[in-house]
Amino acid sequence: MTEGRRERADAARNREAILRATEELLARYRPEQVSMERVAAAAGVGKGTVFHRFGSRMGLMVALMRERAYALDEAVTKGPPPLGPGAPPEERLMAFLDAVAELVGRNKGLLAALGHAATASSKSSSSKERSDDCAEGSPDDSPVYRFWHGHASGLIAERRPDLDAELLAHILLGSLQSEPVLRLLERGESARLAASLRVMAVGMLAAPERRSPREADGN
Template sequence: MNDSTGPQSASQRALPVVGEPRPERADARRNRLRVLEAAERLFTEHGVKNVSLDAIAAEAGVGKGTVFRRFGDRAGLAVALLDEREQELQARIISGPPPLGPGAPPVVRVTAFLDAYLDLLDRHVELFMDSENASDGARYRIGSYHLWHRHLSILIEEARPELDADYTGHLLLAPLAADLHHALRSGGFALDRLKTGLRAAAETILRPATG
């Protein structure tokens, strides 16, 4: 991060980088993104388990061998797509504009993150469910969970120093479990309702103590 931009907040200084991609040739990156975007479209339309590598390759305009060499199989491609979208959210948190990025009050940044994560979760809930249920406790071992928890804990500490920021970070992430989100959406909960409810809960928890 460029230090010439001025003082950094605690969240800018301490937030780790998770899953940073290795350098790649421009043409290789273009092909990778074409495949990921094609997979995203087809997964959204048909469901992850109903899409073949052949269909993804045709949609992306590349050979099946290109997809196979880069991602291995459909599961590997699904993991890569989720990783790409989580890295994009991470970049917006670290260096994007407020309120998601630096520059907004901590409570505003917390609610902006919750909104942004719900959008991502809603678009890719099947991918998240596969990732979080890969093994017992998988959700809590993956690097992205630790990143989101660290981000929230830092902001909670800034907003309410007297709270247990570590625990409260886990508390705010609990409603973002993919299985719960899928169950609620399948039960008729609109995305806006979930956003409004979680935002209200976070604002209530982080409201400054009075008296």
């Protein structure tokens, strides 16, 4: 789909089955217990197929993450005002953090798995390029994280050009990866997280002494 290149029907079916199986296993077991072999077995395909399609454990996780994050990306880039363009930066940031927190909450297993897949993947030259995407490096290099960070960073910079928006965005987003926070989400207390995230964001965007409302709001 992302490709449009010719992908055989059976291949597409298997890709889907693998993704679904991973989803299922990740929801039921701890990330480190979900081995590639188990995924293959659960999907009803051979281990080789999984690697052929996704290149590596990391690739699989990233692909799944991308799928999950697709809706949020859409809402952010061309959805209605609270999340999408049109609202003031602050509100958009808040809405975005809420949304990300919820997304992360519903996918903590995946997140952990993503983080856990930091092993080496030295060789890669099977034939040409990996079919889906040759994801390499840390989980934060994934297009999903890139997008999230870019968005949050942009909103912060828009409201407070004087701050280190890039870093602040990393800090805000990074906090969602810590285990205590993940554990909270696991217990269904995403509202509590959202509230605290709000406190941080509001405080951060508040004027250092006096705010100059004209600073940035156009657009």
